Amino acid sequence: MASVNIRGVEKTFGTERIIRGVDLGVADGEFVILVGPSGCGKSTLLRMIAGLEDITVGEISIGDRVVNHLPPAERDIAMVFQNYALYPHMTVAQNMSFSLEMNGAGKEEIGQKVQRAAEILGLVPLLGRLPKELSGGQRQRVAMGRAIVRDPKVFLFDEPLSNLDAKLRVQMRTEIKALHQRLRTTMIYVTHDQVEAMTMADRIVVLHDGVVEQVGAPLELYDRPANLFVAGFIGSPAMNILKGTLHADGFHAEGGLVLPVAKPASPPQAGAVLYGVRPEHFTLSDTGVPALVKIVEPTGSETQVIAELGGQAITVLFRERIEARPGEILHIAPLAERAHLFDAASGLRLA
Numbered sequence: 001m002a003s004v005n006i007r008g009v010e011k012t013f014g015t016e017r018i019i020r021g022v023d024l025g026v027a028d029g030e031f032v033i034l035v036g037p038s039g040c041g042k043s044t045l046l047r048m049i050a051g052l053e054d055i056t057v058g059e060i061s062i063g064d065r066v067v068n069h070l071p072p073a074e075r076d077i078a079m080v081f082q083n084y085a086l087y088p089h090m091t092v093a094q095n096m097s098f099s100l101e102m103n104g105a106g107k108e109e110i111g112q113k114v115q116r117a118a119e120i121l122g123l124v125p126l127l128g129r130l131p132k133e134l135s136g137g138q139r140q141r142v143a144m145g146r147a148i149v150r151d152p153k154v155f156l157f158d159e160p161l162s163n164l165d166a167k168l169r170v171q172m173r174t175e176i177k178a179l180h181q182r183l184r185t186t187m188i189y190v191t192h193d194q195v196e197a198m199t200m201a202d203r204i205v206v207l208h209d210g211v212v213e214q215v216g217a218p219l220e221l222y223d224r225p226a227n228l229f230v231a232g233f234i235g236s237p238a239m240n241i242l243k244g245t246l247h248a249d250g251f252h253a254e255g256g257l258v259l260p261v262a263k264p265a266s267p268p269q270a271g272a273v274l275y276g277v278r279p280e281h282f283t284l285s286d287t288g289v290p291a292l293v294k295i296v297e298p299t300g301s302e303t304q305v306i307a308e309l310g311g312q313a314i315t316v317l318f319r320e321r322i323e324a325r326p327g328e329i330l331h332i333a334p335l336a337e338r339a340h341l342f343d344a345a346s347g348l349r350l351a
Contacts, residue, residue, distance in 0.1 A: 001185050002063035002076070002153035003028045004049060009058030011044055011210075018044050020210040021058075031180045031187045035197040036207035036233070042190045043158055045207070049188065050079050050156050062154060078147035079156040082163055084139045086131040086146075093118075093127040096145045110149075117148040120182065121175070137168045144179065157189040161196065169193075173200055194234050198222070206230050228347035231276050231340060237304065239340070240314040242275040246341065251275045255310025257289045260336035263351060273350060276340035279304070279317035288333035291316070293324050305330070 004026040011019035019041045026032045034042040047053040049060055051072035060067055067075050086095050093114055100110045118124045121141045131139055140160060147155055157176070161169045177200050180187050191197055197204045198218045206213045206221065206229070214226040225231035231239045244253040251259045251273070259275060291314065295306040298321065305316045305324060309332075316332060324330055341350040 001028050003061075004154060004186060004188065005059075005061040006045075006049070007059045007061075009045070009048065009060060010056045011041070011048060011053065012056045018210050019048070019056075022210075022212055024205060024212065024215065026186060026188060029184045029186055031177075031189070031200065031202045032205060033189045033191060033197040033201035033203075034205045034207060035191055035194055038192055040207040041210040042192075042207050046156055046158055046188060046190045049154075050077055051075050076153040077156055078150045078152040078154075079158065080140075080143050080147050080160045082159040082161075084131070084143045084163075086139060086142060088131050091128050091130060092123060092134070092142050092145075095131070095142055096149050099146065099150055113149040113151070114145075117145040120148065120179065121145050135168075136164050137172055140164065140172060141175070144176070148179075148183070153186065155185055155187045157187065159191055160189075161191070161193075169196075176200065195236055198234070204234075206233060208233075224349070225276075225340070226349055228274065228276075228342050231342070231349075235278055237279045237315045237317065239276045239278050241342075242277075242309070242312050242314070243344075244273070244275060246273045251339075251341070253310040254312060257310040259289065259334055259339070261339055261341065261351070262337045272344040274342040274344055274347075276342060277334040277338065279315045280319070281335045281338040282316045282318075282332045283335065284318070284322070285331055285333035288331040290329045291332050293326050293328045293330055295326060296324050307332075 006022055006024040009019055009022045010017060022045060034045060036042050044053060048055050051067065051070060055068050062075055090098065096114045096117060097110045100113060118127055121144060123141055123145055126134065126138060161172050164172060173196060201218055203215060204218055204221055205215050208229050214221055214230045221230060221234050225234060228241065242253050244251055249258060250261050253259055253275065289309065291307040291309045293305055293307050297304040303318045303322050307314055307316060307330065342348065343350055
């Protein structure tokens with residue numbers, strides 16, 4: 001196992017800066033997930049850690065070694081890709097043992113390591129099968145097993161679940177998290193799916209346009225997003241953002257509605273701000289503000305309502321079943337202590 005330290009790293013393709021001065025420390029044994037929209041630079045950053053992309057500026061260390069100029073084979077890492085990359089003519093056991101054979105390991109050592117990885121991943125009954133005889137989830141477990149047998153200092157995952165269906169993704173999330181808890185090896189994982197990030201990571205790194213927007217534990221990012229981008233990206237459904245102005249008596253939304261805030265406006269905050277509230281942080285209240293129902297989406301365990309509040313679209317999530325139809329008025333109240341305020345110009349969190 002080893003820590004990973006990224007200091008002032010940049011990546012340029014031609015004149016385009018893909019990674020813009022990233023600083024990040026990953027502790028020994030930590031599970032860190034890089035998350036962000038397509039094109040934000042997360043896979044490029046992972047590939048630089050792996051040695052598959054050159055570093056334009058900055059330094060990457062694995063353990064106590066600077067690895068900028070080391071080839072991938074000398075970095076003591078193992079990478080799991082989204083497309084499995086299995087040899088179709090080899091059995092599961094042969095796929096898992098191939099790298100060990102190339103490194104000159106003995107038959108006894110290979111057998112022990114393959115057996116151990118197969119037991120961890122539930123692959124023992126499948127060791128004699130070819131990849132074409134496996135399901136997508138089984139193939140991904142084989143790819144993970146191939147990484148485990150190498151006993152690397154760091155595991156790198158590049159969107160490993162993106163080719164699986166929704167049910168299998170949920171199952172594999174659980175398996176990867178359990179694998180980390182068992183091995184306690186440093187893991188760096190890339191995904192565009194913020195639900196994956198929230199459910200699996202010790203810490204999440206939110207990237208946007210090659211810049212780290214925020215780093216923190218999942219619930220820290222959910223409860224205290226540093227800016228509008230993080231607020232909108234983390235959470236599903238996304239946080240509602242309303243335009244308006246802040247006054248001593250609360251937030252004045254467009255349309256003349258007044259929404260509560262936990263603290264009265266102070267002079268630096270007074271004026272034009274954005275008011276953020278998550279869909280689940282509304283309650284039905286006779287004294288609440290009127291919201292015009294547009295769409296009702298019952299799922300059984302909860303009800304999602306798309307509505308209009310003071311001329312602005314919002315999403316409200318009720319954990320209980322409610323009776324509502326399009327065109328009706330619901331009186332709702334946001335929880336003041338769970339509301340967020342953002343600077344209208346910079347997008348930075350105010351409170």
